Amino acid sequence: MSGYRFLKGHGTENDFVLLPDHDGTIHGALAPERVAALCDRRAGIGADGVVRVIRTAALAEHDPSVAGPITGDEPPEWFMDYRNGDGSVAEMCGNATRVFARHLLDEGLVPADQPVRIATRAGVKTVTRDGDTFTTDMGTPTLGPSSTVTVGHQGWPATNVDMGNPHAVAFLDDLAEAGRLLEEPGYDPAVYPQGVNIEFVTRVAERHVAMRVHERGAGETRSCGTGACAVLVATAIADGARSGARPASEPVTYRVDVPGGELTLTWTPDDHVLLAGPAAIVAEGTTDL
Numbered sequence: 001m002s003g004y005r006f007l008k009g010h011g012t013e014n015d016f017v018l019l020p021d022h023d024g025t026i027h028g029a030l031a032p033e034r035v036a037a038l039c040d041r042r043a044g045i046g047a048d049g050v051v052r053v054i055r056t057a058a059l060a061e062h063d064p065s066v067a068g069p070i071t072g073d074e075p076p077e078w079f080m081d082y083r084n085g086d087g088s089v090a091e092m093c094g095n096a097t098r099v100f101a102r103h104l105l106d107e108g109l110v111p112a113d114q115p116v117r118i119a120t121r122a123g124v125k126t127v128t129r130d131g132d133t134f135t136t137d138m139g140t141p142t143l144g145p146s147s148t149v150t151v152g153h154q155g156w157p158a159t160n161v162d163m164g165n166p167h168a169v170a171f172l173d174d175l176a177e178a179g180r181l182l183e184e185p186g187y188d189p190a191v192y193p194q195g196v197n198i199e200f201v202t203r204v205a206e207r208h209v210a211m212r213v214h215e216r217g218a219g220e221t222r223s224c225g226t227g228a229c230a231v232l233v234a235t236a237i238a239d240g241a242r243s244g245a246r247p248a249s250e251p252v253t254y255r256v257d258v259p260g261g262e263l264t265l266t267w268t269p270d271d272h273v274l275l276a277g278p279a280a281i282v283a284e285g286t287t288d289l
């Protein structure tokens, strides 16, 4: 057998090709064309994004800018090098953190009895496991200026929530209003100069919402973990369950339904967002792509 190793995994059907490249010797700078070829759903393996599993020290050799967000005395050994399906680099992927942690645990690359610390371009994330549920501490959300998002001729006000990557959250009466999302929705490039992930949300019940997402660099996907975090923050503020600015005395928890499953989101009193959900590895093999 020739080629290099890959695994295929998903978190609530947000799917990824994992590339174990521990010392950064196989993929060098990981060309965007290779990422796009792997993610191609007809000519490739098919995925929303690629996750390179690489030692933090090895990636820092190719890309010194990754060292910035990973401060502290003990940087995690493993770096989640995330690329969108179009080959672009993304700072963060919430669903991929769970799949990444599961992979490290499955392969014995981290101790089984401790939380898994992962280095990312958006800082260090810690994942804990309880059976098949993986919970990632996604850190503190940042609110930005509101704007308008559009699909065709229809527009909605959107809450701006940064989870390490940018999000615009729009509330709809019915998720079908967003149409087929075959094209990128409109957004204000002055507010989002690096592009944006756009979430469309509708209320289901108290502390329970459903969402669809159009991801930057991937199109409409079946789930988005950082998007679900942004939805929690926007909804909790809209519901008066939490103020963006004021510390809270109690955690606020929402169920967020995505087309690919269900996520549980908690905004803690100390202003962290916890993302909980499943993570699966479904295949592995080798590829020449």
Ligand SMILES: N[C@@H](CCC[C@H](N)C(=O)O)C(=O)O
Binding pocket: 014, 049, 084, 089, 090, 091, 092, 093, 094, 095, 096, 165, 166, 197, 215, 216, 217, 218, 223, 224, 225, 226, 227
């Ligand atoms: N699906 C991910 C987010 C992936 C990156 C995003 N498309 C971006 O460009 O910011 C998630 O689960 O958070």
